[in-house]
Amino acid sequence: xxxxxxxSRGVRTNRSHRKRPSPLVYVIPIVIVGLGIGLFxxxxxxxxxxxxxxxxxxxxxxxxxxxxTKATGVATSADAEVDSLNxxxxxxxxxxxxVLDELYTAAFLDPGNWRDGxxxxxxxxxxxxxxxxxxxxxxxxxxxxxxxDVYETVQPDKSTLSYTVLxxxxxxxxSLVVRVSFSALGERIDGTYTQIVSVGQxxxxxxxxxxxxxxxVEREDHEAEPPPPAPSGSATPSA
Amino acid sequence: xxxxGATCSLWAGLTERPTTPxxxxxxxxxxxxxxxxxxxxxxxxxxxxAPAAARPIMQLEQAHAGYVxxxxxxxxxxVLLLGSDARPGEEIDGQRADSIHLVGINPEKGRVSxxxxxxxxxxxxPGYGMDKINAAxxxxxxxxxxxxxxxxxxITIDYWALTWFEGFEAMVNDVDGITVDVPFPVYDTxxxxxxDAGVQTLNGREALAFARARHALPQGDFGRSENQGLLIAxxxxxxxxxxxxxxxxxxxxxxxxxxNIRTDVPFDQVLALAFTASTLNANxxxxxxxxxxxxxxxxxxxVNLDQAALQAISADMADDAIVKKDNVPPSPNAxxxxxxx
Numbered sequence: 001x002x003x004x005x006x007x008s009r010g011v012r013t014n015r016s017h018r019k020r021p022s023p024l025v026y027v028i029p030i031v032i033v034g035l036g037i038g039l040f041x042x043x044x045x046x047x048x049x050x051x052x053x054x055x056x057x058x059x060x061x062x063x064x065x066x067x068x069t070k071a072t073g074v075a076t077s078a079d080a081e082v083d084s085l086n087x088x089x090x091x092x093x094x095x096x097x098x099v100l101d102e103l104y105t106a107a108f109l110d111p112g113n114w115r116d117g118x119x120x121x122x123x124x125x126x127x128x129x130x131x132x133x134x135x136x137x138x139x140x141x142x143x144x145x146x147x148x149d150v151y152e153t154v155q156p157d158k159s160t161l162s163y164t165v166l167x168x169x170x171x172x173x174x175s176l177v178v179r180v181s182f183s184a185l186g187e188r189i190d191g192t193y194t195q196i197v198s199v200g201q202x203x204x205x206x207x208x209x210x211x212x213x214x215x216x217v218e219r220e221d222h223e224a225e226p227p228p229p230a231p232s233g234s235a236t237p238s239a
Numbered sequence: 240x241x242x243x244g245a246t247c248s249l250w251a252g253l254t255e256r257p258t259t260p261x262x263x264x265x266x267x268x269x270x271x272x273x274x275x276x277x278x279x280x281x282x283x284x285x286x287x288x289a290p291a292a293a294r295p296i297m298q299l300e301q302a303h304a305g306y307v308x309x310x311x312x313x314x315x316x317x318v319l320l321l322g323s324d325a326r327p328g329e330e331i332d333g334q335r336a337d338s339i340h341l342v343g344i345n346p347e348k349g350r351v352s353x354x355x356x357x358x359x360x361x362x363x364x365p366g367y368g369m370d371k372i373n374a375a376x377x378x379x380x381x382x383x384x385x386x387x388x389x390x391x392x393x394i395t396i397d398y399w400a401l402t403w404f405e406g407f408e409a410m411v412n413d414v415d416g417i418t419v420d421v422p423f424p425v426y427d428t429x430x431x432x433x434x435d436a437g438v439q440t441l442n443g444r445e446a447l448a449f450a451r452a453r454h455a456l457p458q459g460d461f462g463r464s465e466n467q468g469l470l471i472a473x474x475x476x477x478x479x480x481x482x483x484x485x486x487x488x489x490x491x492x493x494x495x496x497x498x499n500i501r502t503d504v505p506f507d508q509v510l511a512l513a514f515t516a517s518t519l520n521a522n523x524x525x526x527x528x529x530x531x532x533x534x535x536x537x538x539x540x541x542v543n544l545d546q547a548a549l550q551a552i553s554a555d556m557a558d559d560a561i562v563k564k565d566n567v568p569p570s571p572n573a574x575x576x577x578x579x580x
Binding site: 074075076077078127129130133134136137139140141164166168169174175177179201203213214215216217218219220221 | 301302303304305306307308485486487489490491493494497498499506509510514
């Protein structure tokens with residue numbers, strides 16, 4: 001460093017021209033602090049899954065079962081006994097209901113499916129002919145491909161089924177159509193609630209297991225009020 | 240968040256040693272403020288605002304999805320519908336087939352055509368020689384009627400279905416009637432028909448009367464055949480409409496049909512046929528009657544079919560079940576429709 005000429009004359013000089021630290025010395029720490037505070041605020045509501053922060057999601061599959069309300073038989077032979085067909089239809093409905101419980105659980109209630117939007121388990125309930133149409137209708141027939149980004153939890157509500165069974169000329173059950181009314185309450189990540197409603201008709205055949213051969217389904221989801229707080233010790237409402 | 244960043248930056252500016260020239264200090268402070276503001280705004284959220292990822296990707300309010308399996312549409316499907324003249328107690332398939340309609344279905348294009356054969360059509364009945372077409376069933380049942388029509392048209396018929404007076408009436412009542420746009424009044428005491436023009440729901444008795452009436456029609460049996468075709472087209476239209484609202488109605492129609500007909504449609508194909516019917520365009524259904532003229536064969540009055548029209552219509556139907564406009568014959572009841580306005 002060149003000697004200041006004034007110094008050489010014994011006069012104390014101002015050190016203002018001495019090299020100073022770059023302003024970045026102050027800026028960088030400030031930005032880092034700002035980023036840290038921002039990340040804290042962003043992550044604190046649990047909307048981003050970072051293991052290091054902790055994961056308190058409940059991935060339990062809620063218990064669910066449809067309630068069968070009615071079963072009717074349709075004869076294709078003029079001398080069939082209607083009462084007998086109706087009784088058979090009721091028995092058949094009781095057998096098929098668990099299949100539908102499983103289908104709708106897979107489609108709407110199992111977090112293992114809807115969190116990742118993976119409904120492969122659902123498509124197994126459709127025939128090969130019906131499957132492409134079913135998969136194309138994923139947003140109607142299931143909670144949706146992006147449900148994991150929308151919902152925190154989904155709990156079933158009261159849901160019902162009624163059956164009409166077509167009997168062959170020998171009075172053996174051939175096909176059935178089930179009218180479905182499914183409802184569930186979804187808690188969204190933002191704290192609001194959606195009443196998830198799926199109504200429609202599924203035609204099914206027993207092809208070594210009951211499969212959906214045709215369908216006509218509507219979604220009628222709408223905003224909902226939060227559920228009242230459950231009294232301590234009470235079970236989660238089931239269908 | 241931007242406020243916090245700005246505060247930190249201001250503090251930094253205040254504590255910065257006054258060792259640099261004033262303009263450079265101001266520039267540094269402003270740059271720091273800007274960076275902190277950008278960082279805070281990009282990352283921070285104010286209380287009550289949901290993170291972007293929590294907003295729904297798709298707001299689902301109402302949606303619909305539907306699918307029905309239909310028959311392979313690569314070839315047209317042909318069904319011969321027969322009405323027996325059997326009275327109560329008589330063998331249904333051993334009497335004359337007084338109503339004969341060939342229904343052609345094109346699943347791919349959603350089209351249907353209905354071709355009526357006048358019951359007195361003088362034709363060649365395989366193994367029996369020339370006779371009225373309605374005699375074929377008395378000697379050979381529905382199968383012989385199928386063979387006869389196939390011989391006339393060159394069309395391979397896939398299935399036949401046969402009903403009778405009581406069966407037809409019960410069938411109509413089992414679906415709660417058929418809604419028909421009756422084009423002109425039908426008053427025929429022989430058939431017990433007293434039906435005004437206009438859209439109305441005919442019960443079983445009324446529908447049967449409408450199907451049997453011919454004495455008040457200028458072209459007699461030709462006009463009656465056209466009215467029978469109108470009932471078939473109206474039933475299809477009604478089924479479609481009801482299916483759209485309530486698909487389970489298909490079971491009601493299948494049940495009503497099978498309880499009151501005889502058919503060679505395999506049971507496992509019935510539902511597929513019904514689902515296919517739900518996709519057909521009923522508004523574009525072609526309803527035709529083979530043209531011809533009355534004549535005599537010995538002492539018997541017969542209908543001599545217009546062979547050119549028969550060949551042209553048959554060729555069109557065999558191709559894709561759709562008859563070209565130029566080959567569609569005139570309506571036998573046209574004069575009545577014009578008179579009725």
